[in-house]
Amino acid sequence: MTTVSKTRRGLQVALDGPAGVGKTTTARGVGDALNLLYIDTGAMYRALAVKALREGVSLDDSEAATALAKATKVQLKDSGGLQVLLDGENVSEAIRAPEASDGASRISVHPGVREQLVAWQRKMARGRRVIMEGRDIGTVVLADADAKIFLTASSEERARRRYRDLEKRGENPSYPVVLQDIRERDARDQGRATAPLKPAIDAVVLDCTALSLPQQVEAVCRVIETKIKLNI
Template identity: 40%
Template sequence: MKKITIAIDGHSSCGKSTMAKQLAKELGYIYVDTGAMYRTVALYAMRNNLISMDNKVDMDQLCNQMPQINISFKLNATTGCPDTYLNEERVEDEIRSIKVSKHVSPIAAIPFVREAMVNKQREMGKGKGIVMDGRDIGTTVFPNAELKVFVTASAEVRAKRRYDELQKKGMPADYDEILKNVKERDHMDSNREVSPLKPAEDAILLDNSNMSIPEQQEWLLEKAKALLED
């Protein structure tokens, strides 16, 4: 069977990663969570005092230290999904915290950060047979991807999903704070100068506000199989 590149873009906390992970499993494809890569850079910046509480970034220092930020993914035998590592340290749980979420969009808007991450992403996907999710996969990273999907949902629904996810992990969660963060990230992601969040012209739009996870999975698998069997 032929291999294709599948690009899944969309707003924060809209279920992209859950859909992409499951689809990759179903197809036997490689899955890459590009949002985790930007979260990892944000975590590095926080740990090394390169970003302030009000999101002012020490651009010179971060640029100089980018070569020291090694991001990798390793399969978790228990979950069957890839975990994110920063310089060989597992940071999968830490990068999902609301503390890191507050700093992701400013970091992701920096041109030299995006350039470094896009280069890594293209290298990962050059052999096809990959499902990649993020903000600019179909528009910038893989503009020639055979299947492009843009996922969205209302801010309130996305905040509730994020709240529930953190609660399940036993992590601190405040719904109002999460909703505020979701709306702020939407604004910053959609209005940044480099690779702003927007659907590719040939992307299929999916509003999953009122869909269950199984319904989303079935919808996405159907779209992928239609292309693979064509």
């Protein structure tokens, strides 16, 4: 595979999509293949949700959640694998728990929270070669990204993927419960007033329902290479 090269102001790739579509695995694979720094914005929201749950801050209280975000430091550290630091503590495992994932969806609806985290995310990407994944990267965070890809798949397929992930972590999930959670997440993400989940106008929409994760990585790499060649 050809390595993408663009140095004028770095290279910014926006990867968006709904819960369970495989954004994290895909972004990591693409980052490795094309020598791009991988930034997981969802991990930042999950870390904030972990802190809110620990401190008894209501995930649905906009004012309290915004104040918490302003008083929190979330860092992403790449040291042979992504580490998520919450006020200096490694919470990389804690943020993968179902309650952290659900909490991230709830706390992320607040405009003040999003404003704070978007500022962090833009600072991380400035002048660097990055692939950033989330739900509003191409529409808000990196609206001028060099390449924008929106991954999608049926809710049933995304629930199957999430179910398998939970099994691998030693949990005993229920597929109907996982599917319901996926559908509820979709409704919250697509229906929020601030930065709702949707493809950017200039994004390439990639239906991954019938693709394996390695095939997703390959497809996204091809899109990026094509986009950059057209823009050079």
